[in-house]
Amino acid sequence: MLKLFFTSFFLSFPLIIVDCSLVLNSVSVILRHGDRNPLYIYPNDPYDETYWKQHGGVGTMTEQGKNRIKIAAKFYRQHYEMLLQESDGTNYQVITSTVNRAIETANIFMKEINKNATFQRNDNMLFMYAKCDKATKLRDDRLNELAPELLPNNTFMDYLRNKTGDEFTDEDTVKKIRLLFDLADTLKIERDQLNMNVSDWITDKETVKTMSETERKIFAKMSNTPEIQRLRVGLLLKDIRDQMEKNPSQRFYLYSTHDFNQAVLLQALDMYDRLDKINQMPPTYVSSVVFEVFHNETNEQEKWIRFIYRQFLDINGTIMNLDEKILPEKCQDELEFHDGTVLNTGKFCSWQQFTNELLKDLIPDNWDKECQNSSFANKPMWITLMIFITILMSNFSIF
Numbered sequence: 408m409l410k411l412f413f414t415s416f417f418l419s420f421p422l423i424i425v426d427c428s429l430v431l432n433s434v435s436v437i438l439r440h441g442d443r444n445p446l447y448i449y450p451n452d453p454y455d456e457t458y459w460k461q462h463g464g465v466g467t468m469t470e471q472g473k474n475r476i477k478i479a480a481k482f483y484r485q486h487y488e489m490l491l492q493e494s495d496g497t498n499y500q501v502i503t504s505t506v507n508r509a510i511e512t513a514n515i516f517m518k519e520i521n522k523n524a525t526f527q528r529n530d531n532m533l534f535m536y537a538k539c540d541k542a543t544k545l546r547d548d549r550l551n552e553l554a555p556e557l558l559p560n561n562t563f564m565d566y567l568r569n570k571t572g573d574e575f576t577d578e579d580t581v582k583k584i585r586l587l588f589d590l591a592d593t594l595k596i597e598r599d600q601l602n603m604n605v606s607d608w609i610t611d612k613e614t615v616k617t618m619s620e621t622e623r624k625i626f627a628k629m630s631n632t633p634e635i636q637r638l639r640v641g642l643l644l645k646d647i648r649d650q651m652e653k654n655p656s657q658r659f660y661l662y663s664t665h666d667f668n669q670a671v672l673l674q675a676l677d678m679y680d681r682l683d684k685i686n687q688m689p690p691t692y693v694s695s696v697v698f699e700v701f702h703n704e705t706n707e708q709e710k711w712i713r714f715i716y717r718q719f720l721d722i723n724g725t726i727m728n729l730d731e732k733i734l735p736e737k738c739q740d741e742l743e744f745h746d747g748t749v750l751n752t753g754k755f756c757s758w759q760q761f762t763n764e765l766l767k768d769l770i771p772d773n774w775d776k777e778c779q780n781s782s783f784a785n786k787p788m789w790i791t792l793m794i795f796i797t798i799l800m801s802n803f804s805i806f
């Protein structure tokens with residue numbers, strides 16, 4: 408069958424629907440950084456700050472993380488070989504958050520796919536702690552409201568207080584939830600990722616289950632509203648859309664970011680819950696949300712898009728690729744496309760559906776304004792300007 412296909416292809420017979428099949432046009436990869444050390448050390452943690460200083464530092468990427476990026480990048484290089492060749496000579500524009508591990512991830516990745524790149528840093532687009540008062544307020548309100556559902560019962564909280572030395576004070580619910588979230592991450596890293604010798608309570612089955620469910624719930628709910636999505640991933644979605652429309656020479660786009668941003672992105676596109684349901688709880692290290700844009704072979708203006716959640720997981724002692732193709736409910740057009748050298752079929756969103764329906768309420772008109780950042784934030788610049796003017800004035804008066 409396959410042989411027949413190739414034969415006819417090379418003899419260039421007018422072949423099955425080749426005339427209206429799709430060809431890969433460009434790819435955007437929204438990548439999470441590689442494996443890292445914990446970000447948070449709880450008071451009773453035997454692995455304290457001194458320990459982490461001797462092991463790379465809090466929050467820094469591990470060797471395993473760097474290795475995972477290299478393996479992932481090799482996969483991308485092979486998978487998109489033709490596309491990358493077509494954009495040879497391009498100086499790739501790569502955008503990262505300002506966090507070291509995200510920058511380092513993008514560096515290792517681009518080196519491995521062997522492309523020259525210019526790096527831009529943009530936290531508003533790629534980092535959850537970028538100042539956006541409105542988004543922070545919406546999230547905090549939401550956490551307060553959902554607290555009864557998100558927090559484990561009092562018995563368990565007392566037990567955690569006793570074990571960790573963390574106070575988990577009742578006055579600040581948001582802080583309590585964040586602490587719990589950070590603690591879950593730290594315990595998971597020390598126990599599962601770095602295989603460290605940890606206390607018995609950390610490996611206790613009930614504790615593992617409760618902590619992991621809590622973390623999962625917080626992640627799934629924390630920012631899952633259209634308003635927060637608009638403020639936290641709107642600028643990213645706008646950039647992806649605009650690059651694909653306006654910058655046809657660069658066919659491969661890399662955005663280096665964090666788990667939170669990926670989660671909100673998947674939620675904005677209505678794909679997170681389905682991944683969560685099939686137990687692909689996003690986002691794992693070096694996973695990515697991939698936007699593949701195709702165009703109609705005979706009509707380049709006609710574009711289609713599909714989305715992949717791509718992971719590189721430890722399976723049986725090696726790092727393996729696992730792709731999950733996911734499409735919003737609205738996009739169910741089944742079409743033929745060129746998949747490397749073979750023809751395949753798959754479901755796509757039309758570009759119009761993507762830009763007009765999916766992105767409809769997600770692109771901010773004026774991000775700064777919508778964030779309602781307090782004027783306090785502008786003060787330092789204002790003061791600088793005053794000083795500058797003062798200096799200017801004094802200079803004038805001297806001369």
Ligand SMILES: *[C@@H]1O[C@H](CO)[C@@H](O)[C@H](O)[C@H]1NC(C)=O
Binds near residue numbers: 427428429705709
């Ligand atoms: C591609 O464009 C051609 C010509 O406009 C059209 O006949 C065909 O149906 C299109 N194919 C797809 C998959 O949209």
Ligand SMILES: *[C@@H]1O[C@H](CO)[C@@H](O)[C@H](O)[C@H]1NC(C)=O
Binds near residue numbers: 521522523
């Ligand atoms: C990167 O740029 C340098 C200098 O312009 C060039 O010599 C080199 O071949 C480029 N490398 C790649 C992988 O494109």
Ligand SMILES: *[C@@H]1O[C@H](CO)[C@@H](O)[C@H](O)[C@H]1NC(C)=O
Binds near residue numbers: 613
């Ligand atoms: C409190 O939560 C823990 C951990 O999930 C559970 O084992 C325990 O049964 C719960 N206790 C009550 C009173 O619900």
Ligand SMILES: *[C@@H]1O[C@H](CO)[C@@H](O)[C@H](O)[C@H]1NC(C)=O
Binds near residue numbers: 568569570
């Ligand atoms: C934790 O609980 C144990 C047993 O109930 C108790 O002996 C110990 O003093 C408690 N530790 C702290 C720090 O409260």
Ligand SMILES: *[C@@H]1O[C@H](CO)[C@@H](O)[C@H](O)[C@H]1NC(C)=O
Binds near residue numbers: 604605
């Ligand atoms: C793990 O830590 C405990 C408590 O500090 C210690 O008794 C035990 O020997 C350690 N086990 C290993 C394998 O290092």
Ligand SMILES: *[C@@H]1O[C@H](CO)[C@@H](O)[C@H](O)[C@H]1NC(C)=O
Binds near residue numbers: 722723
């Ligand atoms: C991992 O190994 C187990 C046991 O050898 C095997 O059953 C399973 O299929 C392997 N998984 C993958 C993804 O290769």
